[in-house]
Amino acid sequence: MQSKAKSYQFSFILLLGVLLFTWFLNISSGSVNIPIKSTFSALFNGEVPIDSWKYIIWNYRIPKAFTAILVGGGLALSGLLMQTLFRNPLAGPFVLGISSGASLGAALLLLGSSLLSGFAVFGFLNDVSLVIAASLGSFLVLLIVMLVANRVRDTMALLIIGLMFGSVTSAIVSVLAYFSDAEQLQRFIFWSYGSVGNLSWNQLILLASIVFIGVLLSVFSIKKLNAFLLGENYAQSLGVSLKKSRLLIIIATGLLAGSITAFAGPIAFVGLAVPHLTRQLFNTMEHKILVPAVFFYGAILMLLCDTIAQLPNSASVLPINAITSLIGAPVVIWLLVRKRKLLF
Amino acid sequence: MEEQKTTIEVKSLSIGYKNYAVAENINFELQPKELCAIIGVNGIGKSTLLRTLGKLQPKLSGEILVEKQLLENYNPSDFAKQTSVVLTEPIASKNLTVKELITLGRQPYTNWLGSLTATDKKYIVESIQSFELEEFTGKKCHELSDGQLQRVLIARAMAQDTPLILLDEPTTHLDLYHKVQILKLLQQLAHQYSKTILFTTHEIDLAIQLCDKILILDGQENPFAPPCELIKEGCFNTLFPSEMVKFDAKTGTFKVNK
Structure with missing residues (x-):
């Protein structure tokens, strides 16, 4: 499908342009009103009327914009991987309970530390431990879902199991919340609203490295993902080793969804909706095209959502989770009504 | 003999x-x-x-x-x-086009990224022609009738170029x-x-x-x-x-x- 790849070149250039535009839009808006001209000069190290503007742009807005790119692209990519692996158009980190798993990990760490005082003693409550806890939580859920998927061929059952995981997690989280003090609870609730801000450059580099590994593993899975489009038996008959490929795809998904959820909170709908949106523009199932396209799309959508969440020129910031749901849910409904069927 | x-x-x-x-x-x-x-x-x-x-x-x-x-x-x-197979189970994604599906038959021969060589393309074209599928190549599998889909699946098996x-x-x-x-x-x-x-x-x-x-x-x-x-x-x-x-x-x- 190389000829096809060429015909999609234009679309990719377009996507890159839109990405740059939304990136700039994102960093030029925020609670402090900085004129576009000053934003430009701050970017290229020029003169800015007020010194703090430069600081805001370089240490707050730019890391936030890059986080949005990583979060949106990574979540969308993990959604694509799962839709193909589970042969289900409704799969995504949220629906399959993977975000719930990450929440559970985060909750156990943030809220459970009062119960397991050992953590607090060792001063484990830093970002690395949060990432590890959330990633472990999402891996655990992914593995269980995978085990169930091997036994239950019915994809509907899988989704119900994912929903059940969501309920179990929120139940455990409420139990933990009941026993934890106000400060810890507040920290967890703010985490669960989702946010792409508040990441330092160091944290951003850590997130970027994990997402990069996830993307790399996804790229290595492209051929296998294409084979999975026929179903597992067909994939096997094409020489794909099922166990190895499944594991590879699961690790990629777990790294992406787990690390992103750890840093940015459980962000809804991006993983589910973006792959479907991408298939509207890129009329192909070839993962060589879809993997990069979905990443671009997710990044652009997340930048836009974050720009909206900033409520430009006002001091308040909306939880990003609300924005992605407000945009994502209607998109899924619209796709369903228009096509009468969600195909993947 | x-x-x-x-x-x-x-x-x-x-x-x-x-x-x-x-x-x-x-x-x-x-x-x-x-x-x-x-x-x-x-x-x-x-x-x-x-x-x-x-x-x-x-x-x-x-x-x-x-x-x-x-x-x-x-x-x-x-x-x-x-060995190539055609099974009774429906293919997982009916959103594949006929060409994409037949192309998947070449997977055992392609590199890690699945890039097609001239030989691969020759087999794909040959399969499409043998089963008279030229007019369908751009169509999605869910748009095909049962008989057409079966022909496509057999064409895919042929593209895999196996003795059995x-x-x-x-x-x-x-x-x-x-x-x-x-x-x-x-x-x-x-x-x-x-x-x-x-x-x-x-x-x-x-x-x-x-x-x-x-x-x-x-x-x-x-x-x-x-x-x-x-x-x-x-x-x-x-x-x-x-x-x-x-x-x-x-x-x-x-x-x-x-």
Whole structure:
């Protein structure tokens, strides 16, 4: 499908342009009103009327914009991987309970530390431990879902199991919340609203490295993902080793969804909706095209959502989770009504 | 005369699942250019046999040799160059176009990213042409009729360029015309491209007319021979309970007892 790849070149250039535009839009808006001209000069190290503007742009807005790119692209990519692996158009980190798993990990760490005082003693409550806890939580859920998927061929059952995981997690989280003090609870609730801000450059580099590994593993899975489009038996008959490929795809998904959820909170709908949106523009199932396209799309959508969440020129910031749901849910409904069927 | 080349050889094979054997004592061998049907009543193990031969499930005992090599000695990617399959299960994504689906048949030969070489493209074009699918290449699989989709799936198996092709009930859900069309295509594929084709079917009448060999799974002897010999030996007479249907050896068809 190389000829096809060429015909999609234009679309990719377009996507890159839109990405740059939304990136700039994102960093030029925020609670402090900085004129576009000053934003430009701050970017290229020029003169800015007020010194703090430069600081805001370089240490707050730019890391936030890059986080949005990583979060949106990574979540969308993990959604694509799962839709193909589970042969289900409704799969995504949220629906399959993977975000719930990450929440559970985060909750156990943030809220459970009062119960397991050992953590607090060792001063484990830093970002690395949060990432590890959330990633472990999402891996655990992914593995269980995978085990169930091997036994239950019915994809509907899988989704119900994912929903059940969501309920179990929120139940455990409420139990933990009941026993934890106000400060810890507040920290967890703010985490669960989702946010792409508040990441330092160091944290951003850590997130970027994990997402990069996830993307790399996804790229290595492209051929296998294409084979999975026929179903597992067909994939096997094409020489794909099922166990190895499944594991590879699961690790990629777990790294992406787990690390992103750890840093940015459980962000809804991006993983589910973006792959479907991408298939509207890129009329192909070839993962060589879809993997990069979905990443671009997710990044652009997340930048836009974050720009909206900033409520430009006002001091308040909306939880990003609300924005992605407000945009994502209607998109899924619209796709369903228009096509009468969600195909993947 | 050129040496006889055996594509697949099966010796005292038992198939089934961990706890119980579905069928035992299966013996047969097939050469290139042979079209062979596997027939038998529902639940006798036709699909299980096909899946076992396709290395999709383990055998219980006995030997399966594909191109003179034991099945268990193949690694997955080498085996994919020997055997292609067409299964009854629907493909997972009906959103694939015909071209994309047929292209997937080349996976065993492409590099890690699945890039197509000139050879790959040649096989894809050849498959599309042999099955007269030119007008459908851009269509999505969910837009095709059952008969068209079956042709596409067989074309994909052909693009995989394997000496052995296994098909599980390729003619179910099709009307008589399309049943004949599919079986004729299989016959043509076997004879023109020197393939060995093995398929399960309930269309015994058509199999008798079109196949070079037939394997009857009856749970005991599992006779295997050209259709005419099987008729002579009366193997079809006992296939179904005789109070319902009777085999007419003269016409090679089954008649309902009135």
